[in-house]
Amino acid sequence: MFRLHPQQGYIHEIAGKCGIKTAMIYHPIPTKTCDEKAALLGWPSSRVVKALYLCNGGSYVGLVTPETGQPIDFKTAISDGLEITKSKAGRYRFNGTPTGMTYGTCTPFIHTPSAGKEISKIIIADPFGLKDTIVDISVGGETDDAFLTSMHIPYNAIYEILYRRFGEDFVQKQHHQN
Numbered sequence: 001m002f003r004l005h006p007q008q009g010y011i012h013e014i015a016g017k018c019g020i021k022t023a024m025i026y027h028p029i030p031t032k033t034c035d036e037k038a039a040l041l042g043w044p045s046s047r048v049v050k051a052l053y054l055c056n057g058g059s060y061v062g063l064v065t066p067e068t069g070q071p072i073d074f075k076t077a078i079s080d081g082l083e084i085t086k087s088k089a090g091r092y093r094f095n096g097t098p099t100g101m102t103y104g105t106c107t108p109f110i111h112t113p114s115a116g117k118e119i120s121k122i123i124i125a126d127p128f129g130l131k132d133t134i135v136d137i138s139v140g141g142e143t144d145d146a147f148l149t150s151m152h153i154p155y156n157a158i159y160e161i162l163y164r165r166f167g168e169d170f171v172q173k174q175h176h177q178n
Contacts (some may be wrong), residue, residue, distance in 0.1 A: 001147035002026065005100055007111035010165045015153075018160060023152040025136070030147035032104030034067035037136055039049065039093035045069060046128050049137045049155070051106040053119070054078065054092035061092060064108045064158060066130060081123035081172050100140045104147055107140040108158050116167045122162060125174045130155035 004011060004024075012123040015022050031037040034048040041048075045067040052058040054074060062078050078089035098118050099105060100111045110119055132154045139151050 001100045002139075002141060002143070002149035004109075004139060005141070006011055006035075007100070007113065007142070008109050010112065011109050011117070011161055013027040014161045014164045015157065016162070018157075020154065020160065022157070024139075025150050025152055027148045028152065030144070032147060043135060043136065044129045047133060047135050047162060049108075049158070051108045051122075051138070052094070053098055053101075053106060055095045056091045056093070059120040060098050062098075062108060062119055063125065064081045065125040066124060066128055066135065067154070068127055077123055077125060077174065080174060081121060085176075086166065088156070090102075099136065100142065102142050105140045105141050108162060109137075109139060110139075112165075115170055121169075123174055124159050124162075124171065126155065132156060 004015040025102060026038055029040065031040055034045055034050050038048045048067050050065060050067060052063045061078055065072060074091045074092065075086045078092050079086045097106055099114050101107060106123055134152050134153045136150050136152055139149055140146065159171060159173050
């Protein structure tokens with residue numbers, strides 16, 4: 001069974017201190033997409049959260065969002081989150097994945113040393129007002145077990161845990177998504 005990386009120990013530590021319930025889930029078959037996981041769980045896709053990492057040649061910016069079924073306006077989300085022009089935000093592209101993740105296992109719960117270095121910011125969008133809704137998120141990893149493992153957690157708890165661990169300069173909550 002898959003376990004969180006030691007550099008993700010803050011998740012359960014902060015969750016415990018804040019009374020946040022988390023559940024590690026081990027699935028019977030591997031998944032790589034939100035739609036695959038939603039079908040496996042019998043949940044609407046909007047309750048499966050994805051973490052997307054974009055890079056402009058320097059560090060990554062993470063965009064955490066429920067599966068909307070619609071194209072994501074990356075320029076607006078990054079422009080708003082980093083307070084830069086849409087033109088500059090348009091320079092961000094998908095280019096690999098941060099340490100401890102592979103495509104299909106990306107998570108908002110990064111390895112601690114990546115914060116502020118490899119990953120400059122994480123932006124959490126909530127286009128559906130999920131708040132305390134239990135969602136499914138990947139937990140990262142680079143082994144076959146990582147595609148079988150996820151966590152169930154209230155959507156707001158993702159922000160709360162990242163905020164308490166890395167601070168307000170690192171994580172931002174957006175209540176809209178264009």
